[in-house]
Amino acid sequence: MIRSARVRALLALTVIAVSLYIALxxxxxxxxxxxxxxxxxxxxxxxPTATADREATDRTLEVLRGRIDALGVxxxxxxxxxxxxxxxxxxxxxxxxxxxxxxxxxAQLTIHPVTGVAAGQDRTGEPALPDxxxxxxxxxxxxxxxxxVTDAAARFDQESGAGWHITVDFxxxxxxxxxxxxGEAACKPVGDPGRRIAIVLDDKIISSPExxxxxxxxxxxxxxxxxxxxxxxxxxxRELALLVKGGALxxxxxxxxxxxxxxxxGAEAIAASTWAAVIGTALTSLFVIAxxxxxxxxxALALLCYGLVSYAALAAxxxxxxxxxxxxxxxxxxxxxxxxxxxxxxxxxxxAARQRPTPRSAVAAGFRNAxxxxxxxxxxxxxxxxxxxxxxxxxxxxxxxTLGIGVLASMVSALLITRVLADHAASRPWLRAxxxxxxxxxxxxxxxxxxxxxxxxxRRPRRWLxxxxxxxxxxxxxxxLRGLDLGVEFTGGRLAEYTTGAPVxxxxxxxxxxxxxxPRAVVQSSGEDRLTVRTGALTxxxxxxxxxxxxxxxxxxxxxxxxLIGPSLGEELRRNALIALALALGAQLLYLAARFRWVLGTxxxxxxxxxxxxxxxxxxxxxxxxxGVFLAALLTVIGYSVNDSVVVFDRIRxxxxxxxxxxxxxxxxxxxxxxLPRTVNTGMGAALILTALAVLGGDSLTDxxxxxxxxxxxxxxxxxxxxxxxxxxxxxxxxxxxxGAG
Numbered sequence: 001m002i003r004s005a006r007v008r009a010l011l012a013l014t015v016i017a018v019s020l021y022i023a024l025x026x027x028x029x030x031x032x033x034x035x036x037x038x039x040x041x042x043x044x045x046x047x048p049t050a051t052a053d054r055e056a057t058d059r060t061l062e063v064l065r066g067r068i069d070a071l072g073v074x075x076x077x078x079x080x081x082x083x084x085x086x087x088x089x090x091x092x093x094x095x096x097x098x099x100x101x102x103x104x105x106x107a108q109l110t111i112h113p114v115t116g117v118a119a120g121q122d123r124t125g126e127p128a129l130p131d132x133x134x135x136x137x138x139x140x141x142x143x144x145x146x147x148x149v150t151d152a153a154a155r156f157d158q159e160s161g162a163g164w165h166i167t168v169d170f171x172x173x174x175x176x177x178x179x180x181x182x183g184e185a186a187c188k189p190v191g192d193p194g195r196r197i198a199i200v201l202d203d204k205i206i207s208s209p210e211x212x213x214x215x216x217x218x219x220x221x222x223x224x225x226x227x228x229x230x231x232x233x234x235x236x237x238r239e240l241a242l243l244v245k246g247g248a249l250x251x252x253x254x255x256x257x258x259x260x261x262x263x264x265x266g267a268e269a270i271a272a273s274t275w276a277a278v279i280g281t282a283l284t285s286l287f288v289i290a291x292x293x294x295x296x297x298x299x300a301l302a303l304l305c306y307g308l309v310s311y312a313a314l315a316a317x318x319x320x321x322x323x324x325x326x327x328x329x330x331x332x333x334x335x336x337x338x339x340x341x342x343x344x345x346x347x348x349x350x351x352a353a354r355q356r357p358t359p360r361s362a363v364a365a366g367f368r369n370a371x372x373x374x375x376x377x378x379x380x381x382x383x384x385x386x387x388x389x390x391x392x393x394x395x396x397x398x399x400x401x402t403l404g405i406g407v408l409a410s411m412v413s414a415l416l417i418t419r420v421l422a423d424h425a426a427s428r429p430w431l432r433a434x435x436x437x438x439x440x441x442x443x444x445x446x447x448x449x450x451x452x453x454x455x456x457x458x459r460r461p462r463r464w465l466x467x468x469x470x471x472x473x474x475x476x477x478x479x480x481l482r483g484l485d486l487g488v489e490f491t492g493g494r495l496a497e498y499t500t501g502a503p504v505x506x507x508x509x510x511x512x513x514x515x516x517x518x519p520r521a522v523v524q525s526s527g528e529d530r531l532t533v534r535t536g537a538l539t540x541x542x543x544x545x546x547x548x549x550x551x552x553x554x555x556x557x558x559x560x561x562x563x564l565i566g567p568s569l570g571e572e573l574r575r576n577a578l579i580a581l582a583l584a585l586g587a588q589l590l591y592l593a594a595r596f597r598w599v600l601g602t603x604x605x606x607x608x609x610x611x612x613x614x615x616x617x618x619x620x621x622x623x624x625x626x627x628g629v630f631l632a633a634l635l636t637v638i639g640y641s642v643n644d645s646v647v648v649f650d651r652i653r654x655x656x657x658x659x660x661x662x663x664x665x666x667x668x669x670x671x672x673x674x675x676l677p678r679t680v681n682t683g684m685g686a687a688l689i690l691t692a693l694a695v696l697g698g699d700s701l702t703d704x705x706x707x708x709x710x711x712x713x714x715x716x717x718x719x720x721x722x723x724x725x726x727x728x729x730x731x732x733x734x735x736x737x738x739x740g741a742g
Contacts, residue, residue, distance in 0.1 A: 475617020
C-alpha cells in the first residue's frame with residue numbers, strides 16, 4: 001500500500017510538472033470570438049459547365065468547410081454572403097496566404113489512360129499535357145474522377161527513401177474501374193507510354209506512374225488504391241492529400257478580399273467573463289471547503305491543478321479555445337467537483353458504518369466505493385465527446401474537443417491528485433487525533449435529516465411521472481405557440497460594413513447598438529476605420545437605424561457593403577451534428593444497458609430527452625435566442641443529465657447485489673436517499689459558478705449560464721423523479737424484476 005501511494009504521488013508530481021512546463025512555454029490558440037483572425041472573402045465564378053448560383057455556392061461552402069477542418073483550423077466561421085460570395089473567418093491562422101491558396105483551388109481530380117507522347121504540332125484532337133519531366137502526354141477520356149475517391153493521406157516512405165507521397169483509395173464502382181484501367185495499361189510493353197496512368201489535378205498532370213510489371217494484363221490492380229508520387233515535401237503532400245480527399249469545388253472561386261478582423265467579443269466582455277469564472281470557481285471552492293473542511297480544501301487545491309492540466313492539454317494539442325468551447329470545461333469542472341463529492345460522501349458512509357475507523361481507511365474506502373460511479377459517468381461523457389469530434393464539425397466538434405480534454409483532466413484531478421493529497425493528510429497523526437477536522441467524520445445535515453424521516457419517494461412513481469408529463473406539455477406548448485427564436489447562425493441575416501470618419505471601439509458600438517434595439521448584433525473591427533455589423537434580418541428602417549448609430553460614434557459612417565448572409569451553421573453541418581448527437585446517445589444507451597441492464601439504460605436516455613425538451617420550452621417561453629452558444633449549453637445539459645442518472649443507477653446496482661430479491665421501487669428509493677447528499681452538494685457547487693457567470697459574465701454569457709442553470713435544476717429533478725420512476729414502470733410492465741434491474 002505504501003508503494004502504491006508513492007507511485008501515485010510520483011505520477012501526480014510528474015503530471016503537474018509537465019503541465020506547468022507546457023502552460024509556461026506553449027500558448028493556447030484563441031478563437032475568433034476571443035482574439036480575432038483572418039477573414040477571406042471568396043466569390044464563385046461561372047464556368048462553361050456550372051453556373052455560380054445560390055445552390056452552387058452552398059455546395060461550395062460545404063466543400064470549403066471540409067478543407068478547413070483538414071487544415072486543422074478549429075471553430076472556423078463560414079457564411080454565404082449574397083448569392084455568390086462566401087465569407088471565411090479563420091482564428092489563429094499564421095499563414096493566411098497559404099490558406100487562401102488552398103481554399104481557392106478548384107481541385108478537380110481526373111485520372112486518364114495515356115495514349116502516347118505528343119511530338120511537335122500534335123493533331124490527333126486528344127488533349128496533351130506536360131508531365132513531371134516536361135513531356136507532353138496525349139490523354140484519353142477521364143476514367144475516374146475525385147467523386148470515386150473515398151480517402152487520401154500523405155505518407156512518408158522510410159524504407160525506400162523515396163520521400164513523401166499521397167495514397168488514394170477508391171470506393172464502389174471506382175475500384176472496378178481502377179482495376180480495368182490498370183489492367184488495360186498492363187497489357188502494354190514496359191517503357192511504352194500507354195503503360196502509364198495520368199493523374200490530373202486542375203488540368204495539370206501531377207503524377208503519371210507506370211503500371212508495375214507484376215500487375216497482370218487484364219486483371220489490373222484490384223486493391224482499389226494507388227499512390228501519387230513526386231518531389232513533395234511534407235507540407236505539399238498534406239495539402240495535396242486534403243485537396244484530393246475534400247473533393248472538387250462545384251464552381252471555381254477567386255479571393256476578392258483578405259484581411260485581419262477583430263474578435264466578435266469585446267475586451268470588456270472577455271474581462272467580465274474571466275472575472276465571473278474566477279469568482280464562481282472561488283465560491284465553489286469555498287462551498288466545498290465549508291462542507292468537507294480539510295478534505296474540501298484539498299479538493300479545491302486539486303481543482304486548481306485540474307485547471308492547469310486542462311489548459312496544458314489544450315495548448316499541447318493545439319486546440320482552439322472559444323466561448324462555446326468553454327462550455328465543455330464548465331461541464332468538466334462540474335464533473336471534477338462531483339467526483340470529489342462522491343468520494344467524500346462514500347467516505348462519510350464508511351466512517352459512520354464502522355466502529356472507530358481511521359480517516360485514512362475511510363478515505364481509501366471512499367475512493368474504492370465511488371470508483372465505479374465516477375468511471376461510468378466519465379466514460380459515457382467521453383463516448384459522446386469522441387463521437388461529436390469524429391462525426392460533427394464546427395462549434396459542435398469544438399465542444400467535443402474541449403469536453404474530452406476537460407473530462408480526462410477532471411479524472412486526473414479527482415482520482416490521482418485528490419487521492420494523493422487526501423492519503424497524505426489522512427495519515428497524519430494530528431488528524432487521527434482530531435477526526436472532526438477531516439470533514440468526513442460526520443454524516444452531514446442532509447443525510448441526518450433523511451435518516452430521521454426516511455421518506456418513501458418511490459411509493460407512487462406514477463405521480464412523479466404525471467408531474468413531469470405536465471412540465472413536458474407546458475414546454476411543448478411554448479415551442480408550439482411561441483416557436484424557437486433561431487439565431488443568426490441558424491437563419492442567416494444581414495451584414496453591413498462601414499467606413500467611419502474616426503476609429504470606433506467595437507465595445508462601444510456593441511453597447512450603442514444594444515441600446516438602439518439590436519442586442520444580438522455581432523460587431524467586428526476590420527481595419528482602423530472599418531466596422532462590420534452582423535445581425536438577423538432587418539427592415540430598411542432598422543438598417544438605417546444601425547447606420548445612424550454607427551455614424552454617431554464615428555463622426556459619420558458610409559456603408560460600403562450591405563448583403564444578405566446565410567447561416568454559419570449550414571444545413572449539412574446541422575444534419576451532421578444531429579447524426580453525431582443521435583449516435584452519441586445510442587452509444588451511451590448501449591453502454592448503460594451493458595453496465596446497468598436495458599431498463600436502467602432506457603430510463604437514463606428518457607430522462608435526458610425530458611431535460612432537452614424542457615430546456616427548449618423554457619427558452620421558447622422566455623423568447624431567448626437558440627444560437628451556437630445555446631447549442632453548446634444544450635450539449636452540456638445532456639452531459640449533466642447522464643452523469644446524474646448514472647450516479648443513482650450505480651447505487652441501485654450496488655444495493656441490488658446486496659439485497660437480492662428486494663423490489664426495485666424499494667431499492668430505488670434507498671439509492672435516491674443515499675445519493676441525495678451528493679446530488680445537493682454537487683448541484684450547489686455547480687450553481688455557484690453558473691450564477692456568477694450569469695450575473696457577472698455580461699451579455700455574452702448570460703443566456704449560456706441561464707441555460708445551464710435551468711438544465712442543472714431539470715437534470716437534478718429528472719435523475720430522481722423521471723429516471724427512477726421510468727425504470728420502475730418498465731420493470732413492472734416487463735415483469736423481470738431480477739433480470740431488468742441488474
